[in-house]
Amino acid sequence: MKKILLTLLTLTALNSCVTTNQITKIPVGKMQQVELLNxxxxxxxxxxxxxxxxxxxxxxxxxxxxxxxxxxxxxxCHDSQREVPKLLKALQVNSKIKTTLIALDGHKTDPLGLAKNNAVKFTPTFVIFINNQEIGRIVERPKVNLIADIDEIIKLKQ
Known part of the structure; x- marks a missing residue:
């Protein structure tokens, strides 16, 4: 019985060591595009x-x-990994469009509370503004594609 208990404790300790080594720091807060891509x-x-x-x-x-x-x-987030690079690449053809990247943790929070203040519950969330006034959002995935969806949002508010 003692051998079984000792074996279980040893395996548990080894498992926790392996898990600890696999933890990586998740970035949170505002981030520059170059930092994300690099x-x-x-x-x-x-x-x-x-x-x-x-x-x-x-x-x-x-x-x-x-x-x-x-x-x-x-x-x-796999949805972020799929959609965010597409939008960043698309926006390279129009350098006048300002973007702000805000990285969130698994609880959808950031140090400045921007996600909470803007009621962000899912990732990715793209919040589109005209003259600093929110005109629409795309949450998790677009209906058609990011460009078509953002274009529709912009056209509805112009």
């Missing part, structure tokens, strides 16, 4: 592999300069 390969790969059609590029170029987008995401 330190998170899955985001960088998605960014590099995404290509815009000529039509999509023309749509993004036509967005007014008073549009800005807050991007709430998790580096750990």
């Amino acid at each position: 330190h998170y390969e899955i985001f960088s790969a998605g960014y590099k592999s995404y290509t815009l059609s000529v039509e999509q590029s023309n749509i993004v170029k036509a967005w007014p300069e008073n549009v800005s987008i807050d991007i709430y995401f998790g580096t750990w």
